[in-house]
Amino acid sequence: MPVPSPSHHVRASDARRVRDLLRIAVAGRARTGDLLPGEDELMVGHGVPRSAVRAALGLLREEGLLRPGPTAHRIVARPHYPGRTAVTGTGTRVPRWLERTGIAAPDVLADWLGVPVGTPCLRTECVSETAGGGAVLETHYLATEAAALLLAVPGTGPFDRQLADAGLRPARAGTRSGPVPADPDSAALLGVAAGAPLLGAERTLTGDDGRVLAVSVLRADPAGSVPVARDGAAAAQPDSSARTASSESASAGVLSGR
Known part of the structure; x- marks a missing residue:
């Protein structure tokens, strides 16, 4: 059974944000058997209430990645990334922008962006059309300098076009991807069950100078081309599985698992 949507006291986007960043931490830095930080530490680190942390942990439990313990959640599996498929919105329809929010970067996001913990960052979220007629929920993060340039251009077109209009032209793109189950809120936004x-994909865009321009978490229904995970363990894989993080990724602390 999918985890129910968070209660009206929890912003769904907050729960998804914490879930996504914890998922990246589990994939890149943790090992099976490790304990995640406790709820209090996660609340402070991510700047969200306990209810949002609990909703995020519930989504990760549903994926089969965590098991609750007496003091904290234990990691029982790691996300499985069998490919490097790009799933950005490239359709003809104008994206449906959901929000643009400023946040202080928690440790995982700071490592990924290559900035100090607590650096002000811009988080944007939209639903776009894929080239195949499907839909993708795009969440993008930019640090202060890049965010200021992005906010100076009209915020109506696709994210990658906005980057180009802002003069933020990446020299490299590092992507890793794999099957993930649709949580109820993402499912409602994408029009799937x-x-x-x-x-699911995580993307890093890097400039000529080696600095990270933007990082993204993407959840796509690309017109029925998503592989179905076997044995009912959507997106979960034991720790011994080979990881396929792109060698082009500039977020070495997270995407390469160092």
Whole structure:
């Protein structure tokens, strides 16, 4: 059974944000058997209430990645990334922008962006059309300098076009991807059934100078081309599985697992 949507006391985007960043931490830095930080530490680190932390942990439990313990959640599996498929919105329809929010970068996001913990960052979220007629929920993060340039251009077109209009032209793109189950809120935004297999991807865009311009978490229903995870363990894989983080990724602390 999919985890129910967070209560009205929890912003769904907050729960998704914490879930995504914890998922990246589990994939890149942790090992099976490790304990995640406790709820209090996660609340402070991510700047969200306990209810949002609990909702995020519930989504990761549903993926089969965590097991609750007496003091904290234990990691029982790690996300499985069998490919490097790009799933950005490239359709003809104008994206449906959901929000632009300023946040202080928690440790995982700071490592990924290559900035100090607590650096002000811009988080944007939209639903776009894929080239194949599917839909993708895009969440993008930019640090202060890049965010200021992006905010100076009209915020109506696709994210990658906005980057180009802002003069932020990446020299390299590092992507890793794999099947993930649709949580109820993402499912509602994408128009699919809760628990349906989506293609999940994490992307890093790097400039000529080696600095990270933007990082993204993407959840896509690319017109039925998503592989179905076997044995009912959508997106979960034991720690011994080979990881396929792109060697082009500039977020070495997270995407390469160092």
